Amino acid sequence: MVAIDLSPKLVDLARDRLPATLGQGSIAFLAGDMLDPALGRFDHVVAMDSLIHYSAGDMAAAVAGLAARTAGSIVFTFAPRTPALALMHAAGKLFPRGDKSPAIEPVPPAAIRRRLAASGLTLGASERVASGFYISQMQEVLPR
Ligand SMILES: C[S@@+](CC[C@H](N)C(=O)[O-])C[C@H]1O[C@@H](n2cnc3c(N)ncnc32)[C@H](O)[C@@H]1O
Structure with a gap:
């Protein structure tokens, strides 16, 4: 696993807070760009709030780039733009x-789905x- x-x-x-019992496997903790193609291919991707500062266009491009290198599903979260949240944001x-x-960057869920x-x-x-006070929107992208 790459974290x-x-x-x-x-x-x-994240490394410090790692639970003592994780079962099998290992985790490579990296400081860097998760969108870097040099990381190679993934089985699955989870991007927990990693894209919440991206515009809808940049977010969709980032997810599409990851999807091209991912065999399984991708799950990511973003800040949903709703009328109530837009008011709070303003x-x-x-x-x-x-x-x-x-x-x-609050993004309407329908807009990111459309892209x-x-x-x-x-x-x-x-x-x-x-x-x-925590609100986000989870979106799953299925394997190609
Ligand atoms: C709101 S924080 C969420 C941090 C953590 N994932 C969590 O759930 O607590 C957003 C994080 O996304 C990271 N991030 C944004 N774009 C990234 C990228 N292209 N590669 C790696 N990290 C990225 C930022 O460095 C920032 O720490």
């Missing part, structure tokens, strides 16, 4: 940002993930 993020700090954190923009982290389908990908399950 990758652009941030070496987050990769270190209100948040009125306040100065205290850090330099990139802004979350992925236009790239020839077959879509699977789509589900809202919500826990307290």
Whole structure:
């Protein structure tokens, strides 16, 4: 398994928090670009909130690029753009940002589905993930 993020700090954190019992196999912790074709082919891909700062176009291009190198399914999450969340997002923009982290890019679920389908990908399950203030949208892309 490859566990990758652009941030070496987050990769270190994931390595530190690894449960003691994981069963068989091994994990390669890498700091780098998960979209780099040099990583080779994958059986499955899970991108947990990795694409939430991408526009719909960049997100669809990233998923399509991964799909070309993945034998099985891809599951990724993104910030869904809904009327209520758009309002919250707009209100948040009125306040100065205290850090330099990139802004979350809310994307309408239908828009990302349309773009992925236009790239020839077959879509699977789509589900809202919500826990307290955390809200995201999970989208599955089926094997080709
Ligand atoms: C909102 S954080 C989510 C972090 C983690 N996946 C989680 O669920 O807690 C988004 C992360 O995606 C990473 N990211 C964005 N594009 C990436 C790429 N092309 N390759 C690797 N990591 C990427 C960023 O470095 C950032 O740490």
